[in-house]
Structure formats: structure tokens, C-alpha cells
Amino acid sequence: MVIPPYHAEQEEIAIEAKDLTMRFGKFVAVDHVNFRIPRGEIFGFLGSNGCGKSTTMKMLTGLLPASEGQAWLFGQPVDPNDIDTRRRVGYMSQAFSLYNELTVRQNLELHARLFHIPPAEIPARVAQMIERFMLTEVEDTLPASLPLGIRQRLSLAVAVIHRPEMLILDEPTSGVDPVARDMFWQLMVDLSRQDKVTIFISTHFMNEAERCDRMSLMHAGKVLASGTPQELVQQRGAANLEAAFISWLQEAAGAAPETPIPPSQTPAASGKPSWQGLSFRRLFSYSRREALELRRDPVRSTLALLGTVILMLIMGYGISMDVENLRFAVLDRDQTVSSQAWSLNLAGIALFYRTAAARQL
Numbered sequence: 001m002v003i004p005p006y007h008a009e010q011e012e013i014a015i016e017a018k019d020l021t022m023r024f025g026k027f028v029a030v031d032h033v034n035f036r037i038p039r040g041e042i043f044g045f046l047g048s049n050g051c052g053k054s055t056t057m058k059m060l061t062g063l064l065p066a067s068e069g070q071a072w073l074f075g076q077p078v079d080p081n082d083i084d085t086r087r088r089v090g091y092m093s094q095a096f097s098l099y100n101e102l103t104v105r106q107n108l109e110l111h112a113r114l115f116h117i118p119p120a121e122i123p124a125r126v127a128q129m130i131e132r133f134m135l136t137e138v139e140d141t142l143p144a145s146l147p148l149g150i151r152q153r154l155s156l157a158v159a160v161i162h163r164p165e166m167l168i169l170d171e172p173t174s175g176v177d178p179v180a181r182d183m184f185w186q187l188m189v190d191l192s193r194q195d196k197v198t199i200f201i202s203t204h205f206m207n208e209a210e211r212c213d214r215m216s217l218m219h220a221g222k223v224l225a226s227g228t229p230q231e232l233v234q235q236r237g238a239a240n241l242e243a244a245f246i247s248w249l250q251e252a253a254g255a256a257p258e259t260p261i262p263p264s265q266t267p268a269a270s271g272k273p274s275w276q277g278l279s280f281r282r283l284f285s286y287s288r289r290e291a292l293e294l295r296r297d298p299v300r301s302t303l304a305l306l307g308t309v310i311l312m313l314i315m316g317y318g319i320s321m322d323v324e325n326l327r328f329a330v331l332d333r334d335q336t337v338s339s340q341a342w343s344l345n346l347a348g349i350a351l352f353y354r355t356a357a358a359r360q361l
Contacts, residue, residue, distance in 0.1 A: 003189050003211055012039045012074070014166050014198035015060060019069035022055050022221075029055045031221040032069065037200060037214075039165070042192050044212030045202035046245065052221040053202040054094070057170050060200070061091050073166070087115065090164035092155050094171040100144040104135050104154055107143065108161060115162035125161060133157040133187060149180025156187060160197070167191065169201040173208065185211060206242045217248050224248040325353045 015037045022030040030052040037043045045053045058064040060071050062080035071078040076085045098107045108126045117125060130139050133153045143151050152172055159167060167188075173181045185208070191197040201212070209215050210229045217224040217232065225232055225248055229241050238244035294301040330343045346352060 013037065013072075014039045014041075014074060015200060016072045017056075017060070017069065018071075020056065020059060020066055020071055021068035022052070022059060022064060023067040029221055030059070033218075033221075033223050035216055035223065035226060037198060039198050040192060040196045041213045042188070042199045042201065042211070044209045044215035045200070045218055046204065046206075046209040046215055047202070047218035048204055051218045053218060054170050056218075057091075057168050057200070057202060061089065061168060062086065087162060088165045090159035090162070090167045092159040092167070092169045092172050094174050096143070096148075096151050096155060098143055098151075098155060098158060100142060103140050103142055104146075105130065105139045107154065107158060111158045112161050117162060129157040129161055134183070147180070149176045149183070152176055152180070152184060153187070156184065160191065164197065166198040166200065169199065171202050171204070173203070173205070181205075181208075206240075206245070210241055217245055219249055219252055222252070224252055326351055327353050327355050329355050 013036050015035075017033055017035050020030060020033040021028070033052075033056055035043070045056070047053050055064065059066045060073070060078060062078050062082075065080075066078075073085050074088060076082060079085070099110070102110060105126060108129055109122060112122045112125055113119075130136055133156065135150070135154060135157065138146055138150060143154060146154075156169075156172065159169075169188075173184055176184065188199055188201070189211075192199050201208075203209055212229065214226065214228050215232070216226040225235065227235070232248075233239075233241055233244045236244040236247040238247055294304075328346070330346070332339050332343060
């Protein structure tokens with residue numbers, strides 16, 4: 001796969017992050033991340049699972065508010081309420097997040113309306129997306145029955161249907177076979193080189209990272225290095241990008257040894273979860289969540305309230321569990337006092353009805 005070289009035609013910065021930090025309690029998921037991405041560039045985020053790539057992308061799209069630092073999109077601070085700026089961005093998550101109940105065409109039409117594309121332009125735009133992303137043969141098919149590679153192409157088509165100036169892609173080719181991955185990358189290269197779309201993509205595949213114009217190596221929430229793939233390899237004197245990345249990781253591990261915990265602060269490994277007591281705040285949060293769920297789904301609340309009553313009526317009155325008048329016969333081969341007494345006792349129970357005495361054949 002040949003990727004045309006990137007040439008910056010203007011100095012406009014599409015996305016910039018300065019000391020971007022995200023904390024969850026005492027855990028630092030993203031630690032003072034900095035980068036600048038010019039317009040039209042393919043910028044890669046390379047790192048292992050759990051290193052903070054997805055969290056960084058969610059902060060850039062406004063889905064998560066940053067604990068510290070700031071990010072800018074096209075010179076404007078990232079603001080979840082700034083709809084005009086967010087319309088200039090397309091986002092694609094790692095997991096397939098479209099509607100399996102709608103066909104390929106219906107998913108495209110729905111998102112075209114959600115992005116406020118003029119109704120008169122929607123049919124032509126949807127047809128263009130179907131042709132460009134090679135979805136013609138499956139346009140009337142439900143996504144659930146499609147291979148993962150085709151579903152990812154559909155997700156990419158939805159992400160660009162409103163003609164965004166920037167694409168943020170969170171591991172879009174994870175789990176996709178190599179052939180489908182190359183097709184996906186060809187579409188991204190066309191968007192970057194032909195449509196001048198800035199692409200910010202996270203990945204943990206080395207061969208994908210080598211296709212980026214520039215990239216950052218990320219580990220444990222920190223950016224270890226940034227530059228072109230060739231520059232990163234040369235800086236470490238490595239044979240390839242994978243060896244360079246491993247070298248950066250080893251240096252990071254050696255430069256930041258773990259701080260020993262004093263014995264007095266070391267938690268005891270008792271094997272049992274510690275009891276933290278009743279939290280009224282957590283109880284209120286759970287109660288509020290369930291109340292909102294019931295308000296949003298009245299059918300569910302109706303069944304929850306009336307289901308027990310309906311079952312009691314059916315089981316108590318509609319279906320009788322009493323057994324009576326079961327016919328039986330006794331074949332007494334013993335002909336003893338005990339066997340005759342047992343036969344008489346059984347005949348005296350109201351649940352049974354004795355027929356004529358059975359005769360041995």
C-alpha cells in the first residue's frame with residue numbers, strides 16, 4: 001500500500017492539547033499530554049490497551065471533561081455545548097455503535113438527519129457514501145449479519161457523512177482481518193489526501209502506526225515521544241518501529257521505579273472485601289438511576305408492578321393444583337394381613353378412586 005507524502009498547505013492547527021490530564025479518583029489515566037496536529041495530517045496514537053488512548057480521545061470530543069489542561073479544536077476550546085465546532089468533527093469508536101435494527105441505508109439516512117443535512121441533499125449524499133465505501137451490495141442488509149470489516153466501513157461512512165474536517169478514530173481496525181484493514185486504510189488515506197480531512201487515529205498495530213505522518217508513543221497515561229515513524233526509529237537507533245517502541249518502554253520503566261509503600265500503609269491481604277459502610281450518596285445515585293430507567297421505559301415499570309399480581313391470579317385461580325379421583329387398582333400377590341391393610345388405607349384417601357380389584361393373568 002503506497003501512501004502519498006503529506007504536504008502541509010497551511011499552518012492551521014486542527015487539534016492541540018496542552019497538559020491534558022484525566023484523573024479517576026487517585027488514578028491518573030492521562031498524565032499531562034501535549035501534542036499539535038496540523039490540518040490534513042494523519043496522526044497516530046500508538047500504545048497498549050489501557051494506556052489512556054481512548055480517554056484522551058473522549059476528552060478531545062468533549063465526552064469527558066479534563067481534570068487539568070486544555071484542548072482546542074480549530075482554535076476553539078473543546079466545549080461539549082459548542083455544537084458548531086463539534087459538527088466539524090467525526091468520531092468513530094472501537095465498538096460498533098450503530099443500530100442493528102436498521103439497514104445500512106437507513107443508518108446513513110438517520111445520521112444524515114441527525115447532523116442536520118438539508119433533506120433535499122440526503123438521498124444524493126447517502127448514495128455517494130454507499131458507493132465510495134463499497135456498500136452497494138449490502139445497502140438493504142441489517143448490520144448484525146455483516147462481517148466486521150464491512151460494519152467498520154459503514155461506521156466510517158456514518159462518521160464522515162456530514163463532511164467533517166477532522167476524524168477521531170479509536171482503534172477502528174481492531175479485530176479486522178488484514179485485507180479489510182488495508183481497504184479501511186485506503187479509505188482513510190483518500191480522505192486525508194483528497195478531502196484534506198485531519199485524521200487522529202489510535203492503534204496498537206505497528207504496521208498501522210508506520211503509515212501515519214506523525215505519531216505519539218503512549219504508555220501508562222504519558223506520551224513518551226512524538227515524531228514521524230522514521231524519526232522515532234532513528235532516535236533510538238533501532239531496526240524498526242517495534243524495537244524503538246520497546247526501547248522507549250524500557251527506558252520509561254527504568255526511569256520511574258515504583259515507590260515502596262510503608263509497612264504501616266500496606267493493605268492486608270485477607271481475601272475478603274473490606275466493608276466500607278453504608279454510603280447514602282451511592283444509594284441515592286442508584287435509586288435515581290433506577291427511577292430514570294422506569295420513567296424512560298413505562299412498559300418495564302408496568303410489568304414490574306403488575307407482573308406479580310397477574311402471576312398470582314393465574315397460579316391461584318386459573319390453574320388448579322389440587323389432584324383428586326386418581327384411579328388405581330390393587331394386585332395383591334402377598335395376600336397377607338399387612339398387604340390388605342395397606343390397600344384399605346390407600347382406598348380411604350380422598351385423592352384416589354379404587355376400581356375393581358385387579359386379577360392376575
